[in-house]
Amino acid sequence: MVHEENGFLExxxxxxxxPDQVTKSELLAQVREAGFSLSDRQLTFYVTEGLVPRSVRVGTRAGTYPVSVVWLMKWILQARDAGVSIEALKELLPVWKFLIRAQRDELLDIGGLESVARQHVTSYEASLGVPRVVSYVLMRACCPTCRGKIRVVYKDGTERSLNDADATIGFAIARTPTDDADDAAAGTPQWWASARIALSIPSNHSTDPTTVILGVKPNEALPPDPSDHPGHNQASTEEEEHM
Structure with missing residues (x-):
């Protein structure tokens, strides 16, 4: 299949x-049902910015979008709620697409993920956003059954199931100092930040001794722990509340 530049066919x-497709009104309704705010004007803005493909008229129906655009719109809106800029989202979009394909093909190639990220993600903001995209697509927007079918292939060829307790992904960000021309290190890449995330999801955030809880004050009640069956892209309008 020939891919357009962020277009309908892709x-x-x-x-x-x-085969599912949705009209604009259906797209807006499904996104709103998932707990996000999206107006007709906002959708047009994201289309104009090149983050969302234009609709295509199919037969006698009004313009339609592939249902995957609903998944895309949810990801964009949760990222915007977290303060991610439009420019960073443009850099991260190829990473999101790669991860959706990995979910579809039930195979996550870490070397391929790195290649896509290094090719398209250049800003520090977007680099910090890569782990978040991985977490969102493969953990929060993917049910346990689907996760169990996805194989992770590391750069050394070893494999894990996404649900394996020891399945993790590490991230290391390198930056090239440029601010101080007299600095001997200027122009030489240096490791700047690193993190590692577990791909399996504990169902007991509130009691897990290795989990750092954020977003609520110490004296506030914690939300219920995740259920065993969070929604996934293909059917979900009941995903966990966006982070």
Missing amino acids: YLDLQGDL
Whole structure:
């Protein structure tokens, strides 16, 4: 299939065997049902910015979008709620697409993920956003059954199931100092930040001794722990509340 530049056919391909398409009103309704605020004008803005493909008229129907655009819109809006800029989202969009394909193909190639990220993600803001995209697509927007089918292939060829307790991904950000021309290190890349995330999801955030809880004050009640069946892209309008 020939891919357009962030176009209709590419998003149709992203959803694999799912033939589903939605009209603009259906797209807006599904996104709102998931707890996000999205107006007609905002949707037009994201289309104009090149983050969302234009609709295509199919037969006698009004303009439609592949259902994968609903998944895309949810990711964009949760990222915007977290303060991610439009420019950073443009850098992260190829990473999101790669991860959706990994979910579709049930295979996450860490070397491929690195290649896509290093090719498209250049700003520090977007670099910090890569772990978040991985977490969102493969953990929060993917049900346990689907996660169990996804194989992770590391750069040394070893494999894990996404649900394995020891399945993790590390991230290391390198930056090139440029502010101080007299600095001997100026112009030489240096390791700047690193993190590692577990790909398996504990169901007991509130009691897990290795989990740092954020977002609520010490004397506030914690939310219920995740259920065993969070929604996934193909069917979910009941995903966990966006982080």
